[in-house]
Amino acid sequence: AHECIVDLRPLKAASGVDVEDVAKRLIDNGFHAPTMSWPVPGTLMVEPTESEPKAEIDRFVTALLSIREEIA
16 A cells, blocks of 8 residues: 555544644645545545655645644
8 A cells, every 4th residue: 555544533532623724735835635534534544645746745745844843
């Protein structure tokens, strides 16, 4: 499997920020929004592929960390 499920339910419980908010910020950062709330409600399914260069994956991780900092 090449998917990764990011569980945002604890984040929503702590901050009120939900999966849609995070997906929209990823779009603002130039990424196509991941699959939301499938197969598990309140999660993002991230599907990096072998065709993505490491620099792009690093950029994605940096965007996620930046979004987390904004929430804090």
